[in-house]
Amino acid sequence: MSNRKTNTDVILIGAGIMSATLGTLLKELKPEWDIKVFESLEKAGEESSNEWNNAGTGHAALCELNYTTEKSDGSIDISKAVNVNEQFQVSRQFWSYLVDKKLINNPQDFIMPLPHMSMVQGEENVQFLKKRHEAMVKNPLFKGMEFSDDPAKLMEWIPLIMNGRKDNEPIAATKVDYGTDVNFGALTRMLFEHLESKGVEVNYKHKVQKLKRANDGSWEVVVHDLDGCKAKYYNAKFIFLGAGGGSLELLQKTGIPEGKHIGGFPVSGLFMVCNNQEIVEQHHAKVYGKAKVGAPPMSVPHLDTRYIDNKKSLLFGPFAGFSPKFLKTGSNMDLFASIKPHNLTTLLAAGVKEMSLTKYLIQQVLLSKEQRMEELREFIPNAKSEDWDIVIAGQRVQVIKDTEKGGKGTLQFGTEVITASDGSVAALLGASPGASTAVHVMLEVIKKCFPDQHKEWEPKIKEMIPSYGLKLMDHPELLQELHNSTAHTLGLSEKEPVLS
DSSP states (O other), X not given: OOSOEEEXXXXXXXXXXXHHHHHHHHHHHOTTXXXXXXXXXXXXXXXXXXXXXXXXXXXXXXXXXXXXXXXXXXXXXXXXXXXXXXXXXXXXXXXXXXXXXXXXXXXXXXXXXOOEXXXXXXXXXXXXXXXXXXXXXXSGGGTTOEEEOOHHHHHHHOHHHHTTOOSOOOXXXXXXXXXXXXXXXXXXXXXXXXXXXXXXXXXXSEXXXXXXXXXXXXXXXXXXXXXXXXXXXXXXXXXXXXXXXXXXXXXXXXXXXXXXXXXXXXXXXXXXXXXXHHHHTTOOSEEEOOOOTTOOXXXXXXXXXXXXTTEEEEEXXXXXXXXXXXXXXXXXXXHHHTOOTTTHHHHHHHHHHTHHHHHHHHHHHTOOHHHHHHHHTTTOTTOOGGGEEEEXXXXXXXXXXXXXXXXXXXXXXXXXXXXXXXXXXXXEEEOTTGGGGHHHHHHHHHHHHOHHHHHHHHHHXXXXXXXXXXXXXXXXXXXXXXXXXXXXXXXXXXXXXXXX
């Protein structure tokens, strides 16, 4: 590589919520470090973090039924729900710290209080939801969750969903008033504005072309300036690959052993958006249903109140689609370019295992608007086609890897962090709950990649996240205190939950 290199401490690739979060944490922990950001698009938060490319759910497992499973003995396993909720509590604390310190302003621009609900139909599903409620409400993290199978009560909670129901099929719902709607696009832009004010150099329309390890263990990086049509050369001690679906390609370019035998499977998403504001005003909640038998976790249907550009919106979905692109703005060659000799057998094994997913995606792609409306009418019986439009949401790349439990070619539904053995590079792969747990995930990156500094940084981390190192479910008084303080700071105190 050229000798005309610019030296820096940290390079963040991709201007999404993950890079924004990691950069903000590092600037608080080590203000003197030089940080540079490279983003191939014109501004921050334009891919998966963008408010139109995700559901905007503050994922705390309050309503998402795929985080709780029924075991063979009939009991409900809530362990995954607990983990997701604990991680969201970390995000709430960090966001509250940023607002308290006036590092970001106007929290209502990115987070709003909104009830989170689960809704099911059919006797078997109603019994499942009842058992789930009984298991979860015993845990301090979920205190205040209400259950009802009374049509009159449900009419109070979800009139748009209950109006026009003609059959007598059992229906039930749970409701948690302290859920949130999060505009991750707005939050991402706020964080990058803050970083730039602290001297972080954010380079838009810059695409990373090459990554090569130098003899001293640092990384040499070649970046293409898309406006200037020229190459720029950098050397960094630490690199974070937070480029969404583009992270896999960059991980492969590093050549680190930890990046071998990993593949990606892209899934696109569609949402139905209500264009009739009178209908929008009749609903005020995020209501998650249960995925149909045999359908993947990504297919869980939900009807979401959203707050975007200071306007209340209503979305239903997601409907899955397929595109070989790894990013919404990517190339149709992305999937094929990701196939390497070291991951070929992993990908082939996944192809054999996931025939049901392939069938599901084909069925989803072939759906007409009217067929999508029929699925919507399971939520809103009186839905009219002319009141709803279709928008294309973001691309998600599901990780495929060899695991001890699942064997070769296991499809991972979740967020994965791959780190080099020396901690000099970390890559964020995968999807939901992603953005909601960004702070927890980035703290794990810091712990793995900066072990020598971590002990020194712990007091500052605990200032930002008072519960750091603790499980809040084991400390209900601290949970209550932090819930109340963050609700006040973030403007979520509209209706306080009953946590005792």
